[in-house]
Amino acid sequence: MPELPEVETVRRGLASRFVGRMIDGVEVGRERTVRRTSRDALIHGLTGATAIAADRRGKYLILPLDTGDSLMIHLRMSGRVLIEPASSPRLAHTHVVLHLAGPENEQLRFVDPRTFGEVVVFDPDNAAVELPELARLGVDPIADGLGRRQLAALLAGRSRRLKAMLLDQSVIAGIGNIYADEILHAARVRHDRLSNSLGQAEVARLHAAIGGILNAAIEAGGSTLKDTQYVDIGGEGGWFQVSHRVYDRAGQPCLTCGRATIRKVVFAGRTTSFCPRCQK
Ligand SMILES: [Zn+2]
Known part of the structure; x- marks a missing residue:
């Protein structure tokens, strides 16, 4: 999607x-x-x-x-x-x-x-x-900008699993399954952590990952996967999929630590890929 x-x-x-x-x-x-x-x-x-x-x-x-x-x-x-x-x-x-x-x-x-x-x-x-x-849409991290203190307040004000919160369009608008997994991996936090359990350094990493991953993906024209139809208005696919570190990489070595294998689980009804070594 x-x-x-x-x-x-x-x-x-x-x-x-x-x-x-x-x-x-x-x-x-x-x-x-x-x-x-x-x-x-x-x-x-x-x-x-x-x-x-x-x-x-x-x-x-x-x-x-x-x-x-x-x-x-x-x-x-x-x-x-x-x-x-x-x-x-x-x-x-x-x-x-x-x-x-x-x-x-x-x-x-x-x-x-x-x-x-x-x-x-x-x-x-x-x-x-x-x-x-x-x-009812929540803050758009690119169109509105999402400050670090604003993100910290959103996280602290809830006790929700991180991935479910990232996918909730009424909290943060625009993130779906692919970018939630990539953001959590870049931030080195697990999908099932509670939002209000993050320390300051983890909040800072999550904040940097949201902006970093979304902006890099926009620069690459988005992700075009084997099983999706996404193309731009000129009919061209994006190329951010070659930069995916966890999404659709289950069973392959983690590109960040090089020592663990990417795992895939079903979490909150969605396929979730993560590195058990990098993400705590
Ligand atoms: Zn890893």
Whole structure:
């Protein structure tokens, strides 16, 4: 599933190739993609509109429009946002197509084989009603910044297993299974530690790891795994997967200590990879 670095990579692409271009036609194939409202709501909300910015909150893409509404895109499991020439063949599972005005004759295409993704036009002043989970998101470590003292307060104020807390979008927005494992390994703390048990040095390491891993992954264009569909708006995969130290490396030697083997367990319902030697 795309996480903060992948969604941020898509956001950057949209900022350069979608913002400022008027939408002069909207097609909706699969109704499930627009299930939160309706096919008509998307068509009426977007036809003639122009995105004026490309923002991100956690894993949510938010594009304010010149109409006062905003466009929200969530990739969920397998969603892809592509900008392609109108003349290029459409991929299977293309559910929404936005025709962009201008001589380039390009389209924004939302492709989503598993159909968990969403494309919605909403009123940002009424977000608490129209997109309640957006209103409940916690701090975004990249868009908002996450200070060390702020993180220390979030950890101290809870007695939760670290990995469950990192995955909780209402506490910190944008981290999913891959980056939670990589962050915890870089911070040298175990997934099952209680959040309020961390000492000052551990909090400092976790803080550095959150920023360090997420920023390095953004620089690499995100992670594209064998079993996922993630690509940027030009159709290119990311390459941060070659830098993964624990995720999907169970049974292989730890690249940090070189002396232990990466273990895989199921924790809080999720596959979790860690080094039993590096992480305490
Ligand atoms: Zn190790």
